[in-house]
Amino acid sequence: MTSLVRIRGLRKSFGSHVVLDGVDLDVREGEVAVLLGPSGAGKSTLLRCVNHLEKPDAGFVEVGGEVIGYRYARQRLHELRARAITQQRSRIGMVFQQFNLFPHLTVLENIVEGPVATGRLSKKDAAGRARELLERVGLGGREQAYPRQMSGGQQQRVAIARALAMRPRLMLFDEPTSALDPELVGEVLAVMKDLAASGMTMLVVTHEIGFASEVADTVVFLDGGRIVESGPPAEVLANPRHDRARAFLSAVL
Amino acid sequence: MSDRSLSDTELLAARLVPLRRPGQWVSAAVVVVLLAMVAHTLFTNPRFQWPVVWSYFTTGPVLRGLVLTLWLTAAVMICGYLLGVVLAVMRLSRNPVLRSVSFGYVWLVRSVPPLVQLLFWYELASLYPELSLGIPFGPAFITVKTAHLFTGLLAAFVGLTLDVAAFSSEIIRGGILSVEQGQVEAAQALGLGPWRIFRRIVLPQAMPAIVPASGNMLIGMLKATSIVSVIAVQDLLYSVQLIYNQNFLIIPLLLVATIWYILLTTVLSVGQYYVERHYARGSRRGDPRGLWTITRANIPLFRNLAGIS
Numbered sequence: 001m002t003s004l005v006r007i008r009g010l011r012k013s014f015g016s017h018v019v020l021d022g023v024d025l026d027v028r029e030g031e032v033a034v035l036l037g038p039s040g041a042g043k044s045t046l047l048r049c050v051n052h053l054e055k056p057d058a059g060f061v062e063v064g065g066e067v068i069g070y071r072y073a074r075q076r077l078h079e080l081r082a083r084a085i086t087q088q089r090s091r092i093g094m095v096f097q098q099f100n101l102f103p104h105l106t107v108l109e110n111i112v113e114g115p116v117a118t119g120r121l122s123k124k125d126a127a128g129r130a131r132e133l134l135e136r137v138g139l140g141g142r143e144q145a146y147p148r149q150m151s152g153g154q155q156q157r158v159a160i161a162r163a164l165a166m167r168p169r170l171m172l173f174d175e176p177t178s179a180l181d182p183e184l185v186g187e188v189l190a191v192m193k194d195l196a197a198s199g200m201t202m203l204v205v206t207h208e209i210g211f212a213s214e215v216a217d218t219v220v221f222l223d224g225g226r227i228v229e230s231g232p233p234a235e236v237l238a239n240p241r242h243d244r245a246r247a248f249l250s251a252v253l
Numbered sequence: 254m255s256d257r258s259l260s261d262t263e264l265l266a267a268r269l270v271p272l273r274r275p276g277q278w279v280s281a282a283v284v285v286v287l288l289a290m291v292a293h294t295l296f297t298n299p300r301f302q303w304p305v306v307w308s309y310f311t312t313g314p315v316l317r318g319l320v321l322t323l324w325l326t327a328a329v330m331i332c333g334y335l336l337g338v339v340l341a342v343m344r345l346s347r348n349p350v351l352r353s354v355s356f357g358y359v360w361l362v363r364s365v366p367p368l369v370q371l372l373f374w375y376e377l378a379s380l381y382p383e384l385s386l387g388i389p390f391g392p393a394f395i396t397v398k399t400a401h402l403f404t405g406l407l408a409a410f411v412g413l414t415l416d417v418a419a420f421s422s423e424i425i426r427g428g429i430l431s432v433e434q435g436q437v438e439a440a441q442a443l444g445l446g447p448w449r450i451f452r453r454i455v456l457p458q459a460m461p462a463i464v465p466a467s468g469n470m471l472i473g474m475l476k477a478t479s480i481v482s483v484i485a486v487q488d489l490l491y492s493v494q495l496i497y498n499q500n501f502l503i504i505p506l507l508l509v510a511t512i513w514y515i516l517l518t519t520v521l522s523v524g525q526y527y528v529e530r531h532y533a534r535g536s537r538r539g540d541p542r543g544l545w546t547i548t549r550a551n552i553p554l555f556r557n558l559a560g561i562s
Contacts, residue, residue, distance in 0.1 A: 051441075086444050
């Protein structure tokens with residue numbers, strides 16, 4: 001199987017603080033990879049490097065054979081213009097911890113915005129597709145609601161539908177349930193499970209160990225900006241070899 | 254405090270007596286008396302010369318001045334705000350040259366009183382008798398006499414526009430900064446381009462922060478245009494000044510201008526209310542009630558006040 005995501009030697013610092021210290025990671029087509037680790041381990045930064053919301057200091061991220069944010073020519077990586085990066089991002093869906101729905105737009109307008117702005121669909125087709133997606137995340141009929149009139153779980157499901165409207169080949173989830181009340185976590189995880197079952201390639205930062213063991217193909221454990229352990233959930237979660245991973249898992253389980 | 258404990262029936266049957274607020278009534282009475290005094294003097298002091306006020310209220314020169322004030326305000330605000338948006342975006346850009354230019358411009362314009370700026374533009378001809386369009390340090394293609402180009406009106410327009418641009422850019426910048434960074438990231442992750450993100454995502458969310466300050470500025474500018482009277486532009490104020498310089502009916506003519514300014518400001522305030530309501534959509538803070546509903550809800554207050562007098 002070919003890798004859809006190929007990350008090599010990724011480094012990133014904020015000032016003197018090293019967040020990513022040489023990360024190598026492969027995610028195959030259709031694979032669900034869950035990133036685990038203590039806060040400050042660099043999980044979110046790694047995810048944000050994948051769609052170039054953070055610019056790496058060294059190393060590269062390749063999605064579908066394209067280096068993100070750069071163009072290779074004559075042994076050099078030339079930084080891309082904003083327009084070209086925009087183009088690359090439009091095939092990578094992202095779901096944020098704080099949902100980041102646009103509060104001044106209705107649910108339907110939120111979902112339609114991306115496909116219409118990129119000229120991929122007409123307004124009418126985009127609206128039709130938005131309704132299908134809302135149906136799929138269990139929110140059919142809420143098209144005209146504004147985000148603030150919905151619960152956190154509903155907002156996050158809209159955010160997933162919004163990302164799916166771009167027909168992404170990769171979905172990034174940055175702690176999608178961390179801002180939710182415990183009773184609302186389940187509905188979001190259910191949508192994510194459904195998405196994983198449909199064959200979507202997913203890179204997920206989460207603290208939901210249950211989700212990891214049930215849905216993930218690979219669990220990647222990060223600490224101090226490095227991958228300290230990775231493998232199938234049955235191995236990593238049940239039998240962590242690394243001390244740091246063992247300590248973390250015994251604390252959260 | 255009573256010694257015996259009260260039964261549920263007694264407490265449930267008891268009528269609720271609101272707290273008495275004598276201070277409120279006394280202050281209301283004072284306000285009403287003061288208002289009555291003002292009203293009384295307005296109607297009884299013959300030196301206000303109300304018949305003269307009304308006879309000049311809609312005469313040609315006054316209306317022409319009014320129209321000039323209105324469109325000068327509109328032109329200055331529109332052009333000033335367009336420039337202000339550009340300056341705000343420059344100030345927030347990653348390009349250090351643009352950032353410094355914007356900062357320097359705002360610093361300079363805010364440091365010089367608008368009246369002084371206006372006089373500079375009006376007197377530009379004495380500084381540069383001719384203006385040319387051409388290659389820097391090279392040949393000129395078009396040359397015009399500055400004095401012909403910079404009439405009082407153009408000087409007023411340019412001076413005030415540049416002033417509005419500096420102040421509005423700060424208002425707009427503040428509004429943009431109030432929008433969460435996550436909104437921009439979400440839009441980027443969706444593949445929206447920078448211009449679309451600004452126009453469709455950032456600016457609409459910045460508007461609730463921009464509108465009140467801008468409404469204030471618009472009303473301020475409506476009145477601030479009266480400083481153009483010093484360079485003989487015939488706005489509302491200068492038009493009435495021209496009249497009272499001939500007939501010496503100073504107070505009634507100043508009242509003509511004053512009443513027009515009050516009327517226009519009132520209209521703008523109502524307009525601002527509706528613009529604010531439009532941009533509050535999707536937020537819980539927005540009050541969905543109409544202006545009339547709010548006014549009507551406050552009528553009992555006035556009725557109470559009327560009850561005392």
